[in-house]
Amino acid sequence: MLRAVSFLLFLLLPSLSFAQSCNFSISNLNFGAVDTLSGSQTNSTATININCTGLTLQRILICPNLGAGSGGSSSAAARQMLNGANLLNYQLYSDSARSVVWGSFSWPYPARSPAYALTLDALGSASGTITIYGAVQGGQSVVAPGTYLSTFSGGEAPFRYFYSLLSSDCTTAAGTPASPTFTVNATVAANCLVAVQNIDFGTKGVLSANSDATGGVSVTCTPGTTYTVSLNGGTTNSPPTARKMSKGTETVTYGLYKDAARSQPWGDATTPGSTVAGAGNGLVQQLTVYGRVPPQTTPSPGTYTDTVVVTLTY
CATH class of the missing domain: 2.60.40.1090 (Fimbrial-type adhesion domain)
Incomplete structure (x- = not known):
């Protein structure tokens, strides 16, 4: 009986040590002062920092889903920051050309999360960064001056990650959940x-x-x-x-x-x-x-x- 118990423990302990674990931190996306009368787009960026551990030399697929944020969204093209009842439209993108909207498996619009893969090294760890590209659209002259904010946390940032040799599918809720937090903010000055x-x-x-x-x-x-x-x-x-x-x-x-x-x-x-x-x-x-x-x-x-x-x- 003692041998049987020892044998089971020998099998279980290594499997626990191989479980993947990822930590995420995201810098706030600050647009600074936005001139709503100029008609020009205002751009900014935020950075996702990733640190993962797990089974050596294995590939982890990361799906950094982003929903509408606390400000909500008026359409597939426009998320919103809030100042009381006032709204300022903006959008998040996965490319520097700001043509591919960054979405989530959980929101009602077609855009989905980009897929990001990390391969763990011989010590079972890896790190990386992903850039979030933001834009406040021009042509919002009727927006009142003030400080505008939207917060991403919990269900608005439902990150998922899992071992995957080949898949780049981020259309589902598969994987281990994580919920980093960051804010999007801008100031509309009187002008x-x-x-x-x-x-x-x-x-x-x-x-x-x-x-x-x-x-x-x-x-x-x-x-x-x-x-x-x-x-x-x-x-x-x-x-x-x-x-x-x-x-x-x-x-x-x-x-x-x-x-x-x-x-x-x-x-x-x-x-x-x-x-x-x-x-x-x-x-x-x-x-x-x-x-x-x-x-x-x-x-x-x-x-x-x-x-x-x-x-x-x-």
Whole structure:
């Protein structure tokens, strides 16, 4: 009986020592500051670090499944980071070209986990790294400023690994489970863009009556971002309704206004109450600049010009 017991222990102990074991750690994927008004994609990466032990010279197949994360996903193309009820779309990929979405056997979209194989050395150990490629898509101008986050842990990162000589199949839940944790984060900063449309009063003869024309200022600001638009006094630094277009030493007086009736001058901080304020919504907001050349002594013929500086403060 004693021999039988000894023989069974001899068979069992080596088999326990051959069981594979893998440890995973993942760096956080930080996109940093994201400019949602630029229209450009923002890229970043994270790294999976792997350490495995087990039967010498054997191949371990690793399936690093990634689900939607705590922010969820709106489609197969877009995972989401959250800031309260606000959403920022992004995606994770297994290739540097960011064309192959990194998925999981457990989420409802077609993309699956990439397969990664490690071969244990003569001491029964191996290590490696895998890069996760992330991208925040452009064209998200209506996203509000703030810090956005999605967490991967537990069922959102159901890694699997197992001995396999040939297989690269990561479409199932086969293997030993592991659940590393990491976060995806980004900061959307308050931002504004401005563009202008020039004012052309056209060709005039004698300046005996009002001559009106319009131009414009286009403002695009992140949602909720308050702004002020001011117009300086031109090259002669004149008051809002007495700016000067010049040709040499000769001038033509004109004014710029906030309203079609030309009753509200548009100036800068040197003329209190003359600036235009607003709040962004992520879309282009058109502000009309109303110009008027009042009746005045007509100077010699020629082209008269002025340059007005538009300042957007937010």
